[in-house]
Amino acid sequence: MLLFFWVYQLDKTAVKCYTSSPMSTKPENPRSIIKIYSQAIQSLKNTPKILLPFVIFAGIELFALLLLFLSPRAPLRPLFGPPIATIWGERFLHYPDNFFLLLKLESISRMFWSISVGSLLTGIAVAMLYKKPLSSAYKKYAALFLTVLILTALFYFSSKIAAVLLVKYFLAGHKTLIFLKPAYWLGPMLFGIRFLLAILIQAAFTYAIPIIIATEVKFFKAIFRSFVFLKNNFLATILLVGLPMLIAVPLLVLGSNPFLLMDRLFPEAILLLAIVGIIVNSLIIDPLITIATALFYFNRQDKK
Amino acid sequence: MKLIAKICWALCLVFLAGCGQDQYAIERQYYRVKKEAQTIFKSPRSIPPNQLQKTVGTLRGFALKYPQSNLAADAQFSIANLYAATENYADARTQLSKIISLYPKLNEIVAQAIFLKGGTYEAQNNWNSALAQYQKLMLEYPLTQRGAGMPLYIAQHYKAKFQPDKMIQAYRDAIAFYNGLAGKYPGTPLALQSQTLIAQCYGELKEWQNAISTLNTISAKYKDKVSMDGVLMNIALIYARELKDSLKATEALQRLIRDYPKSKLIDPAKKIIRDLEQSNGDPKDPR
Numbered sequence: 267m268l269l270f271f272w273v274y275q276l277d278k279t280a281v282k283c284y285t286s287s288p289m290s291t292k293p294e295n296p297r298s299i300i301k302i303y304s305q306a307i308q309s310l311k312n313t314p315k316i317l318l319p320f321v322i323f324a325g326i327e328l329f330a331l332l333l334l335f336l337s338p339r340a341p342l343r344p345l346f347g348p349p350i351a352t353i354w355g356e357r358f359l360h361y362p363d364n365f366f367l368l369l370k371l372e373s374i375s376r377m378f379w380s381i382s383v384g385s386l387l388t389g390i391a392v393a394m395l396y397k398k399p400l401s402s403a404y405k406k407y408a409a410l411f412l413t414v415l416i417l418t419a420l421f422y423f424s425s426k427i428a429a430v431l432l433v434k435y436f437l438a439g440h441k442t443l444i445f446l447k448p449a450y451w452l453g454p455m456l457f458g459i460r461f462l463l464a465i466l467i468q469a470a471f472t473y474a475i476p477i478i479i480a481t482e483v484k485f486f487k488a489i490f491r492s493f494v495f496l497k498n499n500f501l502a503t504i505l506l507v508g509l510p511m512l513i514a515v516p517l518l519v520l521g522s523n524p525f526l527l528m529d530r531l532f533p534e535a536i537l538l539l540a541i542v543g544i545i546v547n548s549l550i551i552d553p554l555i556t557i558a559t560a561l562f563y564f565n566r567q568d569k570k
Numbered sequence: 571m572k573l574i575a576k577i578c579w580a581l582c583l584v585f586l587a588g589c590g591q592d593q594y595a596i597e598r599q600y601y602r603v604k605k606e607a608q609t610i611f612k613s614p615r616s617i618p619p620n621q622l623q624k625t626v627g628t629l630r631g632f633a634l635k636y637p638q639s640n641l642a643a644d645a646q647f648s649i650a651n652l653y654a655a656t657e658n659y660a661d662a663r664t665q666l667s668k669i670i671s672l673y674p675k676l677n678e679i680v681a682q683a684i685f686l687k688g689g690t691y692e693a694q695n696n697w698n699s700a701l702a703q704y705q706k707l708m709l710e711y712p713l714t715q716r717g718a719g720m721p722l723y724i725a726q727h728y729k730a731k732f733q734p735d736k737m738i739q740a741y742r743d744a745i746a747f748y749n750g751l752a753g754k755y756p757g758t759p760l761a762l763q764s765q766t767l768i769a770q771c772y773g774e775l776k777e778w779q780n781a782i783s784t785l786n787t788i789s790a791k792y793k794d795k796v797s798m799d800g801v802l803m804n805i806a807l808i809y810a811r812e813l814k815d816s817l818k819a820t821e822a823l824q825r826l827i828r829d830y831p832k833s834k835l836i837d838p839a840k841k842i843i844r845d846l847e848q849s850n851g852d853p854k855d856p857r
Binding site: 340361 | 592593594597598601837841
């Protein structure tokens with residue numbers, strides 16, 4: 267009964283697709299995955315207001331980025347200057363060195379806003395998708411907040427640990443690791459490891475928000491159910507989460523060597539890169555992953 | 571509505587920050603000027619003369635527009651460096667003399683200008699004139715970073731040119747110079763730096779006992795003020811590699827491990843101890 271209610275509450279286009287599409291029987295088929303994306307895009311076309319929480323989040327991020335960009339100048343310098351000088355060094359308050367720090371500050375800002383506001387906005391987007399009252403997201407803010415906090419902390423610390431372990435390994439005197447030299451491991455390989463970690467951790471928690479919004483289960487049970495669902499649909503989930511994230515790879519590669527970008531173009535290119543990054547992450551990747559995984563989850567529940 | 575208006579005003583003020591002529595705006599302007607100069611530094615022999623004059627003009631204009639900015643001096647030095655890079659040594663020296671007259675009270679800037687003047691003579695293979703500039707720098711500005719480094723610079727010049735007699739004499743002069751500084755300003759960071767340079771000079775002369783004695787003096791005098799883990803490591807390395815005394819090397823390293831348990835040199839120290847034990851047998855073992 268509950269499952270029927272969920273499906274009934276879903277966006278009409280999505281429901282139509284579930285019942286008519288072959289992907290509901292073979293979701294791991296790559297073609298089926300593409301169909302889920304196309305349904306997600308169709309849902310956004312039919313109900314554009316679902317995109318509103320993501321637009322609000324992008325707006326918040328852009329505003330925060332603008333403040334960070336202006337942080338070395340009056341009247342913001344007295345506020346931002348002391349912590350930047352203490353943590354990273356005084357030189358990052360001067361042109362053009364401030365641009366070396368801008369992407370790092372933007373990433374910290376994104377983490378902060380994702381946990382505090384993004385968690386709620388994602389919950390609201392899922393509630394809109396399921397035609398649930400928005401209050402269902404407000405009331406469960408604590409659970410949404412904790413979910414995104416754990417996800418972010420896990421990714422942050424695991425990527426740090428990966429880097430520290432590699433550095434320690436090579437500092438201990440080892441010349442290679444699986445036939446590759448430190449330059450490869452601490453460059454492209456570490457980049458790849460972090461990217462894989464991001465996909466795995468996001469995949470593990472991606473169903474927790476739909477579960478929290480659509481059911482009355484407690485926070486830990488929602489996380490547990492998300493893990494179980496990932497275990498049962500591993501490949502499909504990895505594809506649903508990983509494919510949109512591939513869009514960000516060129517931006518990540520460009521951002522990994524800010525000096526080159528600044529030298530070849532101009533320092534403000536870093537700011538442009540950060541703006542494009544926010545647009546791509548918050549208006550393309552996040553909505554695609556959130557809506558596609560939410561649709562996929564309910565499709566699977568429906569089958570049961 | 572009033573609150574919204576106030577918020578809008580506050581936001582406008584914040585965003586107008588990007589339009590002011592503050593230090594940041596000056597730095598941005600200087601970055602562009604410097605970028606223009608960098609194209610000349612990248613290929614100084616293939617640029618047309620009018621491009622050099624144009625860039626020098628831009629740098630000069632910047633220095634005149636913002637004379638109070640610390641970047642003005644940098645712009646003046648960039649002009650001298652541009653002349654030197656394009657082998658206009660006479661113009662470079664004229665520019666450096668101008669810098670000395672512009673900033674007579676800023677010793678570090680004057681010292682740097684004298685040093686670069688010497689460098690232009692060196693580039694023209696005129697060592698005697700260069701040496702005259704370097705000796706002037708040593709005598710008149712011994713407390714500047716450049717002045718303090720000159721005795722070693724001169725000795726290293728002779729070393730690079732394979733002139734051993736002059737090199738040995740230059741190191742002896744350097745030791746005398748640094749002893750004089752250490753004696754004149756005892757207990758100061760300058761004295762510590764001088765003593766360290768004395769040890770380095772003894773190292774260059776391969777007078778290892780004197781080097782160790784100087785490092786021990788540093789350790790005894792400054793251990794309460796500065797971490798001496800690096801000094802102890804140097805003592806250990808001299809004993810191990812130069813004097814082949816693994817027992818004393820191990821003693822120094824064990825002292826390092828005992829006195830500075832949080833030092834970054836702990837792991838390398840332990841590794842050296844292991845290596846010494848492996849190559850010579852356990853030094854603690856009486857056998």
